[in-house]
Amino acid sequence: MxxxxxxxxxxxxxxxxxxxxxxxxxxxxxxxxxxxxxxxxxxxxxxxxxxxxxxxxxxxxxxxxxxxxxxxxxxxxxxxxxxxxxxxxxxVSEECADHLPAEWWKTGVALLYSVFILFFTTVIITVIHERVPDKSVSPPLPDKFFDYVDRVPWAFTVTEVNGLILCGLWLVQLFFLKHKAIIVRRCFFMIGTLYLYRCVTMYITTLPVPGKHMVCAPKLYNDSTGKIWRILSLISGGGLSLTGSQLMCGDFLYSGHTVMCTLSYLFIQEYSPRWMWWYRWICWCLSASGVLCILIGHEHYSIDVVIAYFATTRTFWWYHTMANTHALRQAPNNFLSRTWWNPIFNFLEKNVRTTVPVVFSWPVALPSSCRQRYRIVEGGRSED
Structure with missing residues (x-):
C-alpha cells in the first residue's frame, strides 16, 4: 500500500x-x-x-x-x-463504560415521593396542632440550654435567612453539576425520608410549646374547611415564619429547620471540589450558626435539634456509603442493607456502579454555529 x-x-x-x-x-x-x-x-x-x-x-x-x-x-x-x-x-470493560446514566424518570419518581411526603407533613402538623396542650395548663418542659441562654427574639430569623442562603447556594451549584440527575434524586429521596420520620415523631409524641412567647393559632376542632385552608397556607408559605405561614404549634420533635440547614451543607460539601475549601467553610458557618440560633430563639427544645442532626447526618452517610461502595450492595454481611428503604435505594441506584465524580459543565447546550467553530478550532490544533 x-x-x-x-x-x-x-x-x-x-x-x-x-x-x-x-x-x-x-x-x-x-x-x-x-x-x-x-x-x-x-x-x-x-x-x-x-x-x-x-x-x-x-x-x-x-x-x-x-x-x-x-x-x-x-x-x-x-x-x-x-x-x-x-x-x-x-x-475499559463495557460494564463500566456507561456507569452513570441520567435516568431522569427515576428522578421524577423521587420528586413525586418528596412532594407527597411534604404535603403529608402539612396535614400532620394541622392535625397535631389541635392536640397541643394550652401553655397555661402545660408549661414548657425544662431544658438545660434554656437555663443558661436567654431568648433572643431575632435569632430565629437568622436561622431562616441562613437556611434560604444555603438552599440557594446548593441550587446554583446543582445547576452546574454534570451528573445532576443522580444527585437531585438523592436529594429528593432524603428530604422525603427525613420528613417522613418527622411525621412519625411529631404524631406519636406531642410536646408542649418550648416557650411562653410563642403565639399559636386558635384551634378549629371540627372545622374541616378551615383546616384545608391552613394546609394550603402552610404550603404556599413554605412553613417559614418570615412568610407568616407558620402559626401552628406541635411540630417540635424534631426540628425541620435543622434538617434543611444540615442537609444543604452536607450536599454542598459532598459535591463540591476539594480546592473550594473556603466555600465549604462559609457554608459550614451558615449551617452551624443557623442551627444554634434555633436554640437561642427558644423555638425548639434541645432534644429536637439533636435528634434532627443525628437523623439527617446518619441517613446521608448511610446512603452515600451504600452508593459509593458497590461491593456492599450484595454483601451478605452488610447490615446497612437491612434498612426499610433498601429496596427504594436499589431502585434508584441500580445502574450507578461507581462514585459520582464532581464534574461541572455548562447546563445550556451551545448553538450549532458555536459547535461548528469549536470543531474547526480543534481540527486545526490536531494538524499542528
Missing part, C-alpha cells in the same frame, strides 16, 4: 501499533537515463555534448525532486504515526 494511502486512511490505525519508520539508502544501482549512463554527481565527469548535458541535468533534477517528495511523505507518515502512538489505550 502506498504511503499516501496510509495517511489518508489514518483513522484505521490503532493506538497500540508500534511502527518504526527508517530511511536507508537503497542498495539498488542508480537509475539509468535515456542515453544509458547513470545519474552523475557533482564529481562525475561532464557529458560529452551540451545537449546531452542539459538533458541529463533535467533528468537528474526531476529524480532529485521525486526523492525529496518521497522523503517528505515518509517523514509525514512517521510523524503522524508517532503522534497517534503516543496515546496509551486503556482497556
Amino acid at each position: 502506498a504511503a499516501s494511502e496510509l495517511i489518508q486512511d489514518s483513522d484505521d490505525i490503532r493506538p497500540h501499533l508500534e511502527v518504526n519508520v527508517t530511511t536507508t539508502d537503497p542498495e539498488t544501482p542508480p537509475p539509468i537515463i535515456a542515453n544509458g549512463n547513470p545519474v552523475c554527481h557533482a564529481s562525475s565527469p561532464t557529458p560529452s555534448s551540451p545537449a546531452d548535458g542539459k538533458k541529463t541535468a533535467h533528468e537528474g533534477n526531476k529524480m532529485l525532486r521525486s526523492i525529496l517528495k518521497q522523503n517528505q511523505l515518509i517523514q509525514s507518515l512517521s510523524s503522524r504515526l508517532q503522534r497517534r502512538c503516543d496515546y496509551v489505550k486503556i482497556a
Whole structure:
C-alpha cells in the first residue's frame, strides 16, 4: 500500500501499533537515463555534448525532486504515526463504560415521593396542632440550654435567612453539576425520608410549646374547611415564619429547620471540589450558626435539634456509603442493607456502579454555529 494511502486512511490505525519508520539508502544501482549512463554527481565527469548535458541535468533534477517528495511523505507518515502512538489505550470493560446514566424518570419518581411526603407533613402538623396542650395548663418542659441562654427574639430569623442562603447556594451549584440527575434524586429521596420520620415523631409524641412567647393559632376542632385552608397556607408559605405561614404549634420533635440547614451543607460539601475549601467553610458557618440560633430563639427544645442532626447526618452517610461502595450492595454481611428503604435505594441506584465524580459543565447546550467553530478550532490544533 502506498504511503499516501496510509495517511489518508489514518483513522484505521490503532493506538497500540508500534511502527518504526527508517530511511536507508537503497542498495539498488542508480537509475539509468535515456542515453544509458547513470545519474552523475557533482564529481562525475561532464557529458560529452551540451545537449546531452542539459538533458541529463533535467533528468537528474526531476529524480532529485521525486526523492525529496518521497522523503517528505515518509517523514509525514512517521510523524503522524508517532503522534497517534503516543496515546496509551486503556482497556475499559463495557460494564463500566456507561456507569452513570441520567435516568431522569427515576428522578421524577423521587420528586413525586418528596412532594407527597411534604404535603403529608402539612396535614400532620394541622392535625397535631389541635392536640397541643394550652401553655397555661402545660408549661414548657425544662431544658438545660434554656437555663443558661436567654431568648433572643431575632435569632430565629437568622436561622431562616441562613437556611434560604444555603438552599440557594446548593441550587446554583446543582445547576452546574454534570451528573445532576443522580444527585437531585438523592436529594429528593432524603428530604422525603427525613420528613417522613418527622411525621412519625411529631404524631406519636406531642410536646408542649418550648416557650411562653410563642403565639399559636386558635384551634378549629371540627372545622374541616378551615383546616384545608391552613394546609394550603402552610404550603404556599413554605412553613417559614418570615412568610407568616407558620402559626401552628406541635411540630417540635424534631426540628425541620435543622434538617434543611444540615442537609444543604452536607450536599454542598459532598459535591463540591476539594480546592473550594473556603466555600465549604462559609457554608459550614451558615449551617452551624443557623442551627444554634434555633436554640437561642427558644423555638425548639434541645432534644429536637439533636435528634434532627443525628437523623439527617446518619441517613446521608448511610446512603452515600451504600452508593459509593458497590461491593456492599450484595454483601451478605452488610447490615446497612437491612434498612426499610433498601429496596427504594436499589431502585434508584441500580445502574450507578461507581462514585459520582464532581464534574461541572455548562447546563445550556451551545448553538450549532458555536459547535461548528469549536470543531474547526480543534481540527486545526490536531494538524499542528
